[in-house]
Amino acid sequence: MLKIGIFGVGHLGKFHIDNWKNIEQVTIVGFYDPNDAVANEVSTNYQLKRYLSIDELLDQVDAVDVVTPTQFHFEVCEAALRKSKHVFVEKPLANNMEEATSLLKLTKEAKVKFQVGHVERFNPAFVALQNKSLNPMFVEVHRLAQFNPRGTEVSVILDLMIHDIDIILSIVKSDIKHISASGVAVMTETPDIANVRIEFHNGCVANLTSSRISMKKMRKMRLFQKDAYIGIDFLEKKSEVIRLKGDEESEELFTFDIETPNGTRRIAVENPVTESTNALKAELTAFRDAILNDTPTVVSEMDGFHALDIAHQILGKINSAKNNR
Numbered sequence: 073m074l075k076i077g078i079f080g081v082g083h084l085g086k087f088h089i090d091n092w093k094n095i096e097q098v099t100i101v102g103f104y105d106p107n108d109a110v111a112n113e114v115s116t117n118y119q120l121k122r123y124l125s126i127d128e129l130l131d132q133v134d135a136v137d138v139v140t141p142t143q144f145h146f147e148v149c150e151a152a153l154r155k156s157k158h159v160f161v162e163k164p165l166a167n168n169m170e171e172a173t174s175l176l177k178l179t180k181e182a183k184v185k186f187q188v189g190h191v192e193r194f195n196p197a198f199v200a201l202q203n204k205s206l207n208p209m210f211v212e213v214h215r216l217a218q219f220n221p222r223g224t225e226v227s228v229i230l231d232l233m234i235h236d237i238d239i240i241l242s243i244v245k246s247d248i249k250h251i252s253a254s255g256v257a258v259m260t261e262t263p264d265i266a267n268v269r270i271e272f273h274n275g276c277v278a279n280l281t282s283s284r285i286s287m288k289k290m291r292k293m294r295l296f297q298k299d300a301y302i303g304i305d306f307l308e309k310k311s312e313v314i315r316l317k318g319d320e321e322s323e324e325l326f327t328f329d330i331e332t333p334n335g336t337r338r339i340a341v342e343n344p345v346t347e348s349t350n351a352l353k354a355e356l357t358a359f360r361d362a363i364l365n366d367t368p369t370v371v372s373e374m375d376g377f378h379a380l381d382i383a384h385q386i387l388g389k390i391n392s393a394k395n396n397r
Contacts (some may be wrong), residue, residue: 074360077133079126079148081114081141084162084386088139089118091353098360105128119321135185137356137365138162138194142226146171148182150375154176154187160359162189163356164230165376169384171378179373185357188376190238194351194358197304197311200344204313206243206302208295211278213240215306216286219259227257229260229383229390233282235306236293237369240377243295246274248382253389258285310381313342 074097078088081103092100102121105111113123123129129138130151135158137150146166152159153175165188179186192198213236250271255263265283272278291306295367300315316339355370362369 074098074135074363075101075133076135076137076265077101077129078137078139078303079129080107080144080175080340085139086114087113087352089120091350091356093118094353095357096362101132102129102194105392106219109333125157126151130157133157135160135359137215139238142230143167147174147343150177151183152395156182156184157252158359158363159186160187160189160356161376163191163376163379164188164226164234164383165373165380167199169381171303172380175371176377177249185359185362186369186370186373187336187355187362187390188201188373188379189355190371190376191233191351191355192235192239192306193242193371194349194354195308196304196346196349196351197306198367199349199354200311200346201302201304201313204302204344205299206295207277208243208297208302210241210296211244211276211280212294212296212336213278213280213282214290214292215280215282216288216290217284227387228264228266228282228284229268229386230380232268232284233268233280233288234383236280236282237382239278239377240262240270241378241382242375244272244274244278246272246276249273251382251385253386255390263387264324266386266390270382309346311344311346313344315340315342 076098078085078100078357081089088343089100092098102123103114104126106121106122114120126367127147132277136152137146138145138159138161140148141162142372145161149159149161166175215232217232253266253268255266258264264285268280290308293304295302300313350358358370361367
């Protein structure tokens, strides 16, 4: 039985508790949260033991689930790694690159499993494409949300766009050549809306737009590659693949013909079957499996590091443009 300790039981932390309770081979030992009101509520509603210090809880567990505000990620993760505990931490990995670098070093020394909570990797719409050949040369992303004061201690880059940065880095197997970015702080002191262009050495270009001050919600990614278009709707949990039909492909696909300068081409439309899965539960279960089976985590500390690095490069570009106005 894997013994888990949860650090931070606010809005998102409660979702983690709900899911851990439905994952086999796991027991929640207790939680740590310095907020008395929140802690008392969780103790009563979930019948979980509250620990009054980080070290006290760490000494009782095999692994930790860190769901604190970002500025406290490093403190808890560092303490856990120094005691050789496995770590799951919500995105972003850390508050800055100095902290992130230290966590990479500590993880290597501790020889434990470390997973970063980039939950969109487990979204059914993305999972349904795992057996597809994804090699985009152009990527367009829109991640829009209505304003919510919760989570605004960080910019929209670290709050929303980092999800798409991680997905793109997992798909595009090339180093980044250039980044350009613009952003505006509207409701908070950090950018609330941003547009970013990432150019890769292999020629791929990604355009990302993120906003947390929109009137409607949208979480869509469009991939354009040779002979194919792939659409991913993370919000609706649906995906579609439209491509030139090959002779070897199933006759069950919906097809239609179009006339081109090179003659008639047959287009195949596929809507991959998406499982009705809980992405948060899936990623926590994957963390459990990595520990129990001694296998690599799906989203490693290095993945989290790279996404955070690009996010901070974007923030640097936005701040530089702001200072030069």
